[in-house]
Amino acid sequence: MYLEELTSIINHAFLKSGYNIDCKVIPSDRKDLCDYQCNDIFKVAKQYHKNPMEVGEEIVNNLNSNPNITQYFKKIEFVRPGFINLTLSDEFINRYVRITHQDIKNTLELPEKETFVIDYGGPNVAKPLHVGHMRTAIVGESIKRILEFFGHKVIGDVHLGDFGLQIGQVIYAILRDNIQLEDITISYLDETYPKMSALCKEDEAIKEECAKITKDLQDGKEEYIPIWKKILEVSKGDIKAQYDYLDVHFDYWYGESDSYKYLPRTEKILTPWLKTSEGAKIIEVAEESDKKPLPPLIFKKSNGAYLYASTDIATILQRMEDFHPDHILYVTDNRQEMHFTQVFRVCDKTGICSIKKLEHLGYGTVNGEDGKPYKTRNGDTPKLSALFQNARDIFISKKEDNKAMSIEDVDKIVNAILKFADLQNSREKDYIFDLEKFSEVTGKTGPYILYTYLRLNRIIMAERIPKGFTNEIYNEFDRDLRLQILELPNALQAAYDERKPNYIAEYVYNLCVCANAFYQHNNVNKEENQAKKDDYIYVLKTTTDIIRELLHLLIIEIPTKM
Structure with missing residues (x-):
């Protein structure tokens, strides 16, 4: 919302000079120079055959001639060879801090409500769960919560x-x-x-x-x-x-077996496209635009047996009839990409479901320090239950006080260790699983986020929560924290658009870094100036509200103490 507002102001300045072009305002990669920047001067100069410096100076002059510009920017500067540096006004920053304080969702343009089915979990019955199943469950549950946060109806199915x-x-x-x-x-x-x-x-x-x-x-x-x-x-x-x-938690515990009653009807729908090859029934799915060969989907083996692809197609038919979804998402290992490409194309080709409704959200593998899939010391894939216990043991051993913590609090911290370790990585990438490192209370870890929240919450609980605050910003650490609050909708929107919780994990970590720097340089509870103290409490309450909401999206519960 706030970026759109800033972008609109910049675009108006371009239009005033006759440049009809869509420019963007983005967060600065040099926070020591400015808060935001516009890097489109070269694009405009090239399109209109002008000198970039001439265009840049012209746009800055247009902006500064706007009588209301100080409501938005404290400083606007053209920097060679072709950048407009933007420093936000305190008034603008605080307006959006207030909006965020009232309700985080007020900072977003929420989409129309749709129905999603999300297929995640997918363990095989009779086999022990291992670390790979944890990734499916964590990534899937987080995406489910993000979709719900944006107002959608989301139906989760484990699909055993x-x-x-x-x-x-x-x-x-x-x-x-x-x-x-x-x-x-x-x-x-x-x-x-x-x-x-x-x-x-x-x-x-x-x-x-x-x-x-x-x-x-x-x-x-x-x-x-x-x-x-x-x-x-x-x-x-x-x-x-x-x-x-x-x-x-899943809404449905359907299994592969539940799709079998749909298989005869599925086969009937597919019949016009099915071919016989060495006794098996197949359907061609390759397209001319494919960059690599794509084999046909085998729907039925020569002995009459159905395959995973067959039941996956039948399951999509079942879901379309039962739930009438706008989207069906599959959270699985990257290695199943070809499988789902085949399945989705068959569904699209035969009219079972438009390919536009179907998404495969692949994820990478959890690796050990050697870069290979994570194993125990004896070379086995670790069971999930053993991994939980190992994480408990490591956390408790970190500090003597940890031994006195309640089981409930320890388990919440163990969850934070495992989940933040996973979700801070872009889901399609592999990552190195280092339980010792992830269990630390310092660095980019789940315990660090929880410790920060509890530290800030102790400050807030000792004070009354003010109903409002002034437009004054008191020091650089105060300003940095408020600026970080502003960037919340960017992280949420990116996580939603790309189905990637790592944007939220990255944001909440950066917010905690700013909050801890603020804490170190401002003794809030001992502040004698009441107006200043109220402003600090207001900002910290906004910060803890954000952390708590984002931790929920990352499936992390907050312990009573650490």
Whole structure:
């Protein structure tokens, strides 16, 4: 909102000189020189065949001739070779601090309400959750909350992998070893799946038998249904408990199996486009504009079995009929990009769903210090439950006082450690997972953000909250904090537009840095000038309100103390 206002003023100055061009005001990359800048002088000079210096001086003169310009800018300066440096007035800064204080959403142009379905989580039943599942859950839940913040209706679906080969493998072991239903526990599943997975790699006959069991289950063979339901019950309970710990919640716990009743109708819709290739049913999805080869989507194998692509298409049909969404988002590993390109093109081609409604939000891998996917010391992919405990142990060991903290507070801090470590990275990029570093109370970490909030909140709680404040700014640290408050809508809008929570994580960290510098140089509680003290409290209350709201978007709860 405020950037649009500043941009409008600058564009009016260009129009006054006959330059009909869309210029932008952006935050300065040299805060020691100015607050904001316009870098479009060269673009204007080139289009109108003029000297950049002549254009720059002309625009600055136009701006300074505006009788109301001091409401917006304290200083306007043309800097060679072609930049307009803008320093905001105290009045303008404080106007937007007031707007933000009243309601953060007042700083945004909110879109029309739409319905989103977001598919995130996606764990396979009967397999233990690992660090990769954490990234799906955290990124997906944060995006869901950002969309809700912008006023949309958002429907979250975990979409369990509950009908795949791993189920056939576990059922095979249960029948082979004559395991009773009551003996199927999460410990049993955690031990059995890895053993069966390894066995299938060694023994082709057993692998084929497991595949047959899977196909028979999908076809509704009654012998397997009670076992499958028990596996689902046990595994789902464990998955839900771990997602609850992460404060990740789904509206629907549908699985791959729920799409099977839609498969016959899906196949009928696809029939005009299906071809037979080596007994399998395929559909071509490649386009002339593709920069790399894209193989056809295999809808049905030669043995009649459906694949993930088949059930994903059927699930989109189900979602369109059940929820009538404007958008369907998929949060998965980057490596599934080709899969979703195929699925989305089939849906678009066959009229199931416009490709404009479908988005794949890919994310990178969580790596160890060696740059390879994060592993335990013995080379295994760490279970999520073990990762939680490891984070607890590391945080508690950092300081003697941490041992006396409540379990609830420790778990909130553990969540902050893991989530801020993840969400501060642009989701499509890999990142190095360093639990020791992420657990520190200093630096770009979750504990640092929480500690800053609690520190500021202690100051505020000792004072009364003023209803308003003056237009005076008292020192550079005060000004820096207020300027950072102004930039809030930029971070929120970027996170929303690009579906990337890292913009929010970056902003809240920078806000905390400014707030801590303010704290170090202004003794608020001992300030004798009441008007000045009230102004400080007003700004700090605005700051803590922002931090609290943004932490919610990052799925981070605030402990009672640290």
